[in-house]
Amino acid sequence: MTSPVRVIVVGAGCRGEIYSHYASIHPERVEVVGVADPRKFARTKLQQQHKIEDENIFEDWHNMVEREKFADAVLICTPDRLHKEPAMAFAKKGYHVLLEKPMATTAEDCSAIVEACTLSGVMLSVGHVLRYDPLIHKIKVNLIDAGVIGDVIHIQHLEPVGFYHFAHSFVRGSWRNEAESSFALLAKSCHDIDLIHHWAGARRCVKVSSFGSLSHFTKINKPTGAADRCLDCSVERDCPYSARKIYVDRVKQGHTGWPVSVICPNSFPDIESVTEALRNGPYGRCVYDCDNDVCSNQVVNMEFEGGVTAAFSMVAFTEEICQRKTTISGSKGELSYNGHEIRVFDFLTETATKHVAHINAPKHFGMSGHGGADYHLMDAFISAVANNDPSLIRSGPGETLQSHLLVFEAERSRLEGRVVYPGDTSHS
Ligand SMILES: NC(=O)c1ccc[n+]([C@@H]2O[C@H](COP(=O)([O-])OP(=O)(O)OC[C@H]3O[C@@H](n4cnc5c(N)ncnc54)[C@H](O)[C@@H]3O)[C@@H](O)[C@H]2O)c1
Numbered sequence: 162m163t164s165p166v167r168v169i170v171v172g173a174g175c176r177g178e179i180y181s182h183y184a185s186i187h188p189e190r191v192e193v194v195g196v197a198d199p200r201k202f203a204r205t206k207l208q209q210q211h212k213i214e215d216e217n218i219f220e221d222w223h224n225m226v227e228r229e230k231f232a233d234a235v236l237i238c239t240p241d242r243l244h245k246e247p248a249m250a251f252a253k254k255g256y257h258v259l260l261e262k263p264m265a266t267t268a269e270d271c272s273a274i275v276e277a278c279t280l281s282g283v284m285l286s287v288g289h290v291l292r293y294d295p296l297i298h299k300i301k302v303n304l305i306d307a308g309v310i311g312d313v314i315h316i317q318h319l320e321p322v323g324f325y326h327f328a329h330s331f332v333r334g335s336w337r338n339e340a341e342s343s344f345a346l347l348a349k350s351c352h353d354i355d356l357i358h359h360w361a362g363a364r365r366c367v368k369v370s371s372f373g374s375l376s377h378f379t380k381i382n383k384p385t386g387a388a389d390r391c392l393d394c395s396v397e398r399d400c401p402y403s404a405r406k407i408y409v410d411r412v413k414q415g416h417t418g419w420p421v422s423v424i425c426p427n428s429f430p431d432i433e434s435v436t437e438a439l440r441n442g443p444y445g446r447c448v449y450d451c452d453n454d455v456c457s458n459q460v461v462n463m464e465f466e467g468g469v470t471a472a473f474s475m476v477a478f479t480e481e482i483c484q485r486k487t488t489i490s491g492s493k494g495e496l497s498y499n500g501h502e503i504r505v506f507d508f509l510t511e512t513a514t515k516h517v518a519h520i521n522a523p524k525h526f527g528m529s530g531h532g533g534a535d536y537h538l539m540d541a542f543i544s545a546v547a548n549n550d551p552s553l554i555r556s557g558p559g560e561t562l563q564s565h566l567l568v569f570e571a572e573r574s575r576l577e578g579r580v581v582y583p584g585d586t587s588h589s
Contacts, residue, residue: 166192168259169256170198177238199220291485311491323482331457339454346572354567364465369581375457376457409439481500503516
C-alpha cells in the first residue's frame with residue numbers, strides 16, 4: 162500500500178475546511194499535515210479535525226513556506242487577492258498546488274502563476290469545481306465529444322446567483338467590493354465562462370462584448386425609515402433581504418451551516434453569536450447602505466473561432482441559487498440542462514432522451530458542496546499527485562488560464578463599452 166498524500170492548507174476558512182474534509186473520508190489517501198491561517202479559531206478547528214502537530218501550525222503562510230518542504234501538495238484557499246504570492250512561492254518550493262478560483266485578480270498574475278508552476282514542474286489544479294460535476298462532465302464527454310448533438314453551433318448559459326446569496330456574499334460579504342476582492346464576473350462567473358469555453362471545444366474566442374451594472378443594492382433605493390442595521394430597522398419585516406430573516410430565522414430553525422456559519426468567523430453559530438454578528442459585523446448592515454460596488458447583473462456575448470456563438474447571463478435576482486441553466490444548440494440536436502438532468506432532442510428522430518449522472522460523493526461527510534463536485538475535484542487532485550499523472554486534473558493550467566483571460570477581456574469590454582477582439586492588436 163502506498164502512503165497517503167500529505168497536504169498542507171493555506172487559508173482554513175470555508176473552502177480550506179471543505180477540501181480538507183476529504184482526508185477524514187479517505188485517511189488512507191490523504192493526510193492534512195499543516196495549516197496556516199491568521200484566525201486562531203479556524204486553524205485550531207482544522208488542527209483538531211486532523212490532529213496536526215503543533216509545530217506545523219502557522220499564523221501566516223510566509224513562515225510555512227520558509228520551512229523545509231514537509232508535504233506533497235498545498236491547498237491555497239485564501240481570499241482572492243491573496244492567491245498569487247503563496248501559489249508562486251509554494252510552487253517554487255516544489256509543492257503541487259490546488260489553487261482556489263479565481264487564480265488571481267489580474268491577467269498578468271494568472272499567467273505568472275502558470276509560468277511558476279510550469280518552471281517548477283509541479284501540478285496545478287484550479288478550483289473550477291463544476292468541471293468535476295458528473296452531469297456537467299457528461300455534457301462534454303458523453304454528448305458533445307461523442308457527436309450526439311453534432312457540431313456545437315450556439316451555447317446559452319444562465320447563472321442564477323439567488324437573491325439572498327447575492328445579498329450575503331456580494332452586498333454585505335467578502336466579494337462585495339472589487340478593490341477588496343475582485344469583479345463579479347471573475348469572482349462568481351469564471352466557472353461559467355470556463356464551461357462555455359470548454360463546451361465550445363476550447364477554441365479561441367475572437368470577439369467578446371459585455372454589459373452589466375450594480376442594480377437595486379444602492380443607497381438611492383434605501384426605503385424611507387430604514388435603519389443602517391436590520392436589528393434596529395422598523396421596516397425590516399417588509400424587506401426580502403433583512404438580515405434577521407436571512408440569519409436569525411435560520412439559526413432559530415436549527416440551521417447553522419452556510420450562510421449562518423460564515424457570519425461568525427471566530428465562534429460556532431448560535432442565537433447569541435449570530436445576534437452579536439448582526440449588531441456589530443458586516444452582515445447586519447442594510448443592503449442599501451453598504452460599500453458594495455460589484456455588478457448584480459451582467460451579460461457576455463462571445464464568438465469563437467469557427468463561428469460558434471455563446472450568450473451568458475449572470476443575475477442576482479433569482480429564486481434558484483447557482484443552479485445553472487444551459488441550452489446547447491448543435492447541428493443534429495438540442496441539449497438542455499437544468500442543474501438536475503440533461504435532455505437531448507434529436508432532430509432526425511424528433512425524440513427526446515433524458516440523462517442523469519450518479520454522484521458518488523459521500524453526503525453524510527458533508528462533502529456534497531456544488532452537487533458533490535468539491536469531492537470529485539479533490540479526489541482527482543489527490544489521484545493526480547499520488548500517481549504523478551497531471552492528466553487526471555480537468556482544471557489544469559492550460560484551459561483554465563485561457564478561460565480566465567477571456568473573463569478579463571469580457572470585463573474590459575463592459576468597462577470600455579466596446580467589442581473586444583482578444584489577441585488581435587489591430588483592434589486595441
Ligand atoms: N471553487 C468555488 O466554487 C469557490 C466557492 C467559494 C469560494 N471560493 C474561493 O475560495 C477562496 C476562499 O474562500 P472562502 O469562502 O473559503 O473564504 P474564507 O474567508 O472562509 O476563508 C479564507 C481564509 O483565508 C485566511 N487567510 C487570510 N489571510 C491569510 C494568510 N496571509 N495566510 C493564511 N490564511 C489567510 C482567512 O483568515 C480565512 O480563514 C476565495 O478565493 C474564494 O473566491 C471558491
